[in-house]
Amino acid sequence: MAYNPITALILFFVFSALLYVLFRPVKGWFWIFKKNVSSNEKIIIEDILKQLYHFENSGNKVDMKTLVQVLDFNNNRIVEAIKKMTINDLIYFESDVLKLTESGREYALRIVRVHRLWERYLADRTGFSKTEWHDRAELMEHQLSHDETEKLAAHLGNPKYDPHGDPIPTKTGKIAKVKGVELPLLSVNTVGRITHIEDEPEVIYKQILAENIHIGSLLRVIENNTTRIVFESEGEEFKLAPIVAANLTVAPIEKEVVLEDNIARLSGLKENETAKIIGISKESRGESRRRLLDLGFVKGADITIDLLNPLGEPHAYLIKGTSIALRKNQAAKILIKKN
Amino acid sequence: MNHKNIDNIIELSNELRWQIGDDFHDNLTESIYADAADIVKDSVQIENSQRRFRLDARIDKIVTSKTFGFPIMFLILGIVLWLTIIGANYPSSLLADILLDTIHPSLKSGAASIQMPWWLSGFLIDGVYLAVAWVIAVMLPPMAIFFPMFTLLEDFGYLPRVAFNLDNLFKKSGAHGKQALTMSMGFGCNAAGVVATRIIDSPRERLIAIITNNFSLCNGRWPTQILIATIFIGALVPSAVSSLAALLAVIGIALLGMVFMFAVSWVLSKTVLKGEVSTFNLELPPYRPPRFWKTIYTSLIDRTLIVLWRAVVFAAPAGAVIWLISNIYIGNESIAAWAIHSFDGFGFILGLNGVILLAYIVAIPANEIVIPTILMLTVLVTGISAGSGAGVMFELDSVNATADILKAGGWTLLTAINLMLFSLLHNPCSTTIYTIYKETKSIKWTVFASVMPVVLGFIVTFLVAQFWRLLA
Numbered sequence: 001m002a003y004n005p006i007t008a009l010i011l012f013f014v015f016s017a018l019l020y021v022l023f024r025p026v027k028g029w030f031w032i033f034k035k036n037v038s039s040n041e042k043i044i045i046e047d048i049l050k051q052l053y054h055f056e057n058s059g060n061k062v063d064m065k066t067l068v069q070v071l072d073f074n075n076n077r078i079v080e081a082i083k084k085m086t087i088n089d090l091i092y093f094e095s096d097v098l099k100l101t102e103s104g105r106e107y108a109l110r111i112v113r114v115h116r117l118w119e120r121y122l123a124d125r126t127g128f129s130k131t132e133w134h135d136r137a138e139l140m141e142h143q144l145s146h147d148e149t150e151k152l153a154a155h156l157g158n159p160k161y162d163p164h165g166d167p168i169p170t171k172t173g174k175i176a177k178v179k180g181v182e183l184p185l186l187s188v189n190t191v192g193r194i195t196h197i198e199d200e201p202e203v204i205y206k207q208i209l210a211e212n213i214h215i216g217s218l219l220r221v222i223e224n225n226t227t228r229i230v231f232e233s234e235g236e237e238f239k240l241a242p243i244v245a246a247n248l249t250v251a252p253i254e255k256e257v258v259l260e261d262n263i264a265r266l267s268g269l270k271e272n273e274t275a276k277i278i279g280i281s282k283e284s285r286g287e288s289r290r291r292l293l294d295l296g297f298v299k300g301a302d303i304t305i306d307l308l309n310p311l312g313e314p315h316a317y318l319i320k321g322t323s324i325a326l327r328k329n330q331a332a333k334i335l336i337k338k339n
Numbered sequence: 340m341n342h343k344n345i346d347n348i349i350e351l352s353n354e355l356r357w358q359i360g361d362d363f364h365d366n367l368t369e370s371i372y373a374d375a376a377d378i379v380k381d382s383v384q385i386e387n388s389q390r391r392f393r394l395d396a397r398i399d400k401i402v403t404s405k406t407f408g409f410p411i412m413f414l415i416l417g418i419v420l421w422l423t424i425i426g427a428n429y430p431s432s433l434l435a436d437i438l439l440d441t442i443h444p445s446l447k448s449g450a451a452s453i454q455m456p457w458w459l460s461g462f463l464i465d466g467v468y469l470a471v472a473w474v475i476a477v478m479l480p481p482m483a484i485f486f487p488m489f490t491l492l493e494d495f496g497y498l499p500r501v502a503f504n505l506d507n508l509f510k511k512s513g514a515h516g517k518q519a520l521t522m523s524m525g526f527g528c529n530a531a532g533v534v535a536t537r538i539i540d541s542p543r544e545r546l547i548a549i550i551t552n553n554f555s556l557c558n559g560r561w562p563t564q565i566l567i568a569t570i571f572i573g574a575l576v577p578s579a580v581s582s583l584a585a586l587l588a589v590i591g592i593a594l595l596g597m598v599f600m601f602a603v604s605w606v607l608s609k610t611v612l613k614g615e616v617s618t619f620n621l622e623l624p625p626y627r628p629p630r631f632w633k634t635i636y637t638s639l640i641d642r643t644l645i646v647l648w649r650a651v652v653f654a655a656p657a658g659a660v661i662w663l664i665s666n667i668y669i670g671n672e673s674i675a676a677w678a679i680h681s682f683d684g685f686g687f688i689l690g691l692n693g694v695i696l697l698a699y700i701v702a703i704p705a706n707e708i709v710i711p712t713i714l715m716l717t718v719l720v721t722g723i724s725a726g727s728g729a730g731v732m733f734e735l736d737s738v739n740a741t742a743d744i745l746k747a748g749g750w751t752l753l754t755a756i757n758l759m760l761f762s763l764l765h766n767p768c769s770t771t772i773y774t775i776y777k778e779t780k781s782i783k784w785t786v787f788a789s790v791m792p793v794v795l796g797f798i799v800t801f802l803v804a805q806f807w808r809l810l811a
């Protein structure tokens with residue numbers, strides 16, 4: 001074929017488009033193909049068990065129809081898997097409601113354990129963003145063997161909760177309780193601590209992340225009605241729609257604990273103000289948290305703004321005689337009490 | 340002890356761990372830190388730091404202010420680069436006079452007088468010696484000027500303020516403010532820039548800085564850019580402004596490199612590197628008078644000489660290869676001519692030619708020898724009379740004579756522009772590749788950092804060539 005710039009360009013763009021269609025993240029044909037090949041019976045069975053476990057835990061009943069709707073697999077393969085699971089005594093039918101047997105429940109707990117451990121691992125030891133934790137754990141929960149899971153748990157120090165505040169079942173199937181109720185159930189002026197942030201559905205979770213709400217924060221409800229819920233936490237005011245707020249679990253705190261009024265985030269500190277550090281939020285994890293402690297961001301340390309940045313961030317803070325620059329999202333995770 | 344006892348103990352420990360709760364480790368660490376802070380407060384007295392501190396604060400207010408911060412920064416970077424490029428000219432030409440124009444001919448005549456076989460003297464003197472001499476002459480003076488100045492600024496405490504000012508820009512592309520420093524260091528030498536990424540302590544941002552450092556136009560590439568811009572871009576405009584046009588073209592290429600640096604950083608942090616741990620913090624140390632002699636000494640020893648030594652080690656075999664491919668014949672063509680002809684087709688599609696591609700392959704060890712190699716190979720394949728024979732790299736004092744050779748080799752304005760682009764976007768030199776491996780200890784990232792820029796270079800020159808031919 002004779003050379004001609006137009007043909008060359010067309011060839012180039014066709015080739016690039018092909019590469020894009022095949023390999024673009026998540027939706028690329030190559031990845032979809034790979035996922036379909038690897039979604040074998042084991043994965044379907046484990047996903048069914050997990051769904052049943054979650055439904056039963058929230059007190060809902062599941063029949064075949066709902067199950068098929070929730071799962072993202074070929075219907076025939078689901079029916080096939082259910083047959084096999086009944087034979088292996090993992091589930092049984094009570095009229096048309098599906099139920100877990102004792103051994104099915106045990107199996108489901110193991111899957112949940114791996115899922116939450118892996119989320120914990122992603123949170124503490126890697127840099128993946130919060131929105132990716134869930135999907136990555138969904139893949140990993142089918143891959144880790146029993147021994148690998150135990151090694152991972154030991155490596156992470158046998159954590160009790162995953163980064164969203166969900167309890168991680170122990171090896172023996174014991175589960176800690178999440179204290180608290182959904183935020184919309186609290187009355188005005190209740191003081192509580194956020195103990196759990198639900199990460200499904202993703203749309204709502206993303207909204208919570210965008211609001212910069214941190215797990216472990218103390219809050220006080222200011223307004224609670226059918227259109228919105230307003231609460232104050234760490235010196236800032238948050239307004240949420242009830243459907244979003246329902247994904248936050250808050251444990252009310254007894255009357256005796258006095259909520260210190262002027263707790264704020266370091267990001268809210270103004271020039272020429274001085275403050276004392278109260279602590280670092282639980283949202284700051286792993287390596288970042290250790291680095292902050294190393295630099296002297298510990299309870300009781302005095303802090304002021306040393307330099308404002310010409311481009312808005314990071315500001316430099318004067319702590320223990322040293323000037324340290326922190327970005328806004330880090331400063332938001334350090335709690336202070338203004339003097 | 341029997342098994343049952345051990346099991347009981349493990350059971351008990353699990354039970355206790357359960358009761359202590361998740362916050363135990365954190366609380367323990369925090370209280371240790373807090374206790375240590377209390378002890379320090381009670382037992383360490385700080386005296387007289389107030390006055391010095393005020394001076395520091397005043398300097399900081401100026402160099403990070405909205406009005407003066409950025410002008411001061413650009414002024415200082417401009418001065419450093421200007422001093423390097425202009426200041427290096429004199430010692431460079433002196434070294435070239437001695438090493439290339441005096442020692443090289445006398446070595447040749449010395450070899451002739453002891454009747455050394457032509458192939459041995461060619462291999463050793465025209466190949467190995469010439470490449471090494473060239474690298475030293477071009478590389479040593481700018482590095483010996485650039486690195487000490489840079490280190491003095493670092494020692495004084497100014498550079499962390501630059502990182503502080505620029506961090507927001509770099510944050511947007513997922514990188515660390517200190518990458519501004521490693522990038523500037525890359526203008527001196529990419530290998531040194533890669534070493535300098537040690538100041539970035541966050542693993543993800545450090546990898547980004549290492550992989551994108553190659554987009555800083557290094558010392559070895561400035562002369563190529565300036566020469567080609569002078570010949571081809573300068574010729575487009577009236578001669579009164581031709582040197583200005585050439586200068587702007589080179590600055591444009593350097594800025595384009597920064598654009599690529601930001602863009603590639605952004606893509607990397609969103610794709611292949613998103614799982615790496617990222618932590619940020621930036622300490623702004625107090626200013627102090629730079630320790631002049633110590634700085635000069637360490638920057639010469641630690642940065643300049645180490646980098647130079649690595650370059651020499653890699654340049655010597657490259658010189659040998661260049662001489663060999665030009666002098667070993669397969670059939671009635673030398674390996675070089677054969678390779679050039681087979682690269683010509685691919686080179687044409689990229690708006691380059693076989694000579695340029697071959698020169699970039701054999702000059703992987705040092706960008707400094709790209710132009711001499713191109714000239715020698717062009718003479719070799721066109722058969723015009725210039726230079727001193729097959730495999731002997733040369734450069735001409737006259738820009739016009741150089742232009743004549745290149746034009747005889749079929750160069751057009753498109754070739755020149757694409758050469759400038761390709762000089763910016765191609766694999767790092769072997770010294771840098773080796774340094775990347777030493778710093779990352781990862782073959783995967785080394786290969787990625789080496790191949791990614793050259794693929795980018797192919798794509799960019801390809802697109803430029805096609806659109807050029809469509810529109811011209």
